[in-house]
Amino acid sequence: MERTNSRFEWIDYARFAAALSVMSYHYLVNGIRNGKLTGIGPFEGAGALFQYGYLGVPLFFMISGFVIMSSARSGSPVKFVISRVFRLWPAFVFCMTLTSIVLAIWPSPLMPISAGQYFVNLTMIPTSFGWPVVDGVYWTLKTEIIFYASVLAILSLNLISYAQIIVEIWIAWLIVSFAVWGGHGFLGGYDAFFAAGCSFYFMYQDGFSPRTLLATSACAVMGLCVAELPTTDFINATYGPTLSRYVVGVIVLGFFVVFLGMKASRAESKPLPFARQIGALTYPMYLLHAYIGYTLMSRFGSSDRPLFTVFIMAVAVLIASYLVARFVELPVQRLRPVAERGLSMLLRPARGTTPSEQPEA
16 A cells, blocks of 8 residues: 555645536536526626536545545544535535624525525534525535435444445446346446445555556546536536536546546655645635625626626625635634533443544545
């Protein structure tokens, strides 16, 4: 094994790039198409480029598979649960509350909000209870949580040492189910990207091998066939044939090439300036940008200077994301050790064991 605990700072840059591409897609393309962003646009030149920005989502999922497998392999079930709860829920509650306030002050029939919807959204999985999400981008959170629950099950059953075999079986099942009955997995069709991230983690730890190269190659093909090419066809059928399947294929395969290239060039562990700070912006940026941005730009944007309006909104979102990371997420993270000890004490009588003290990656 080449490494056991390394921080891959380029991942923070990649995560930020994915968030920025999604935000650009929403502001320059999707918000205008679906009528939630009015008074500015359309952006023909920029829109033609950023209409592919939705592909930041599968990149997010690849990164999530990579990071979560790293976290799971270097901790206990208790540490894993606490890390996920403290990482996701406090910032989500703050950003969702802010979004709800903005939507209540400036209501839109396309972005409804109610007290019941707000409280059910506190679960992060409101659609499981028949309620819509407060902000359309929150749909990815349920997919992430299902993946986390699957990893937690592996951890709890003491099967984490077999994680690579389990992921390979998962990939094989995806291929067979898709080929035989058109199955799409259990993560909304995005299984291949999570599995790819896990497989790249194994590659980064153990080096190149036929099994990791085969696994990641299979994930690239399945990710395109099951998720991204059908999504492209759906968007073209809904809004007109502006997306190229070839461009989509090149971009998605490019994600895999980047992961491979960073490993092959031995640059994967190279320190990068402000990586942690940039990475910290990503989650609040994703949570805040969409419906708040649509509402504020529709109300106060300039139709004469639409690109300037988008730029100012993007800067405002970045500033707000920094404030959330600094004054919401950071203080909450300091409480994690206390929560870990408390949960460990509650579970100790039933489990009869003490959680591992190995530091989390």
